[in-house]
Amino acid sequence: MLMTMKDLLKVAKENQFAVPAFNICSFDMLKSIMEEVEEQKAPVILEIHPDEIEYLGDNFVATVREYALRASVPVVIHMDHGGSVENVIRAIRNGYTSVMIDASKSSYEENVAITKEVVRLAHSVGVSVEAELGTIGDNGSAEGGSNEIIYTDPDQAEDFVNQTGIDTLAVAIGTAHGLYPKDRPAKLNLELLKELSERLTIPFVLHGGSGNPDHEVSEAVKYSVGKVNLSSDLKSVFFAEIRRVLNEHPEKYEPNDVYIKPNQAVKNAVKHKLGVLNTVGKAALYK
DSSP states (O other): OBOOHHHHHHHHHHTTOOEEEEEOOSHHHHHHHHHHHHHTTOOEEEEEOHHHHHHHOTHHHHHHHHHHHHOSSOEEEEEEEEOSHHHHHHHHHHTOSEEEEOOTTSOHHHHHHHHHHHHHHHHTTTOEEEEEESOOEESSOTTOOBSSOOOOOHHHHHHHHHHHOOSEEEEOSSOEESOOOTTSOOOOOHHHHHHHHHHOOSOEEEOOOTTSOHHHHHHHHTTTEEEEEESHHHHHHHHHHHHHHHHHOTTOOSHHHHSHHHHHHHHHHHHHHHHHTTOTTGGGGOO
């Protein structure tokens, strides 16, 4: 069941759960994620970053769409961190049902202007729009980020949403892309999130969801977080398991020999995140 982000997160917000947005970088990750969410009867967001689609190629999205159209659970295909209007147009042509325009490093006025233009384009063809206000930290992930986290300002956020008409807002409350170093643990500013939730009606997005304490992420869902981005938590276990299998069995080369255990590692991570976000069984809420 292929859906837009707006329709997917409306149900999530009304029922106080969040939907994980998993970045996919290979067919095996796509297959593993979809098999597990169908097993758990959970909706899912499949994210592809512009760098990922540059590697995978536009034709890969046709495979993702086919999976979504045949799925027994709701699926959104989302472009993660589009940096330009050109990224957005490419995603729409490829068949994404949701796009993110990230102009958060531009001036506030430029962010508003670029986001308004993307909303005009995307909404005209029924595609949902996510934007970002404030900055997300960077722990060395391909998604990038900022060396200094600038928290989302509630006054500015209210004005931004009213001016642009976006469907979801990525809020900066202390997260960072990538896995956190041991000497710099994750810490969410939940008080700021509470204030934002009281002042805005649209669902929020938590970027840099990998590595954050489960209890803090679960708590964030109570305050309008409807989408949590997860990339490093899945990729790290997938490729670590591939390395382990190949190191232990250098004679193996058939996919059925190499990928079974890495795929299971991805499924285990997906199942865990679905539990954290209270997503298990929620596909039944969608008609």
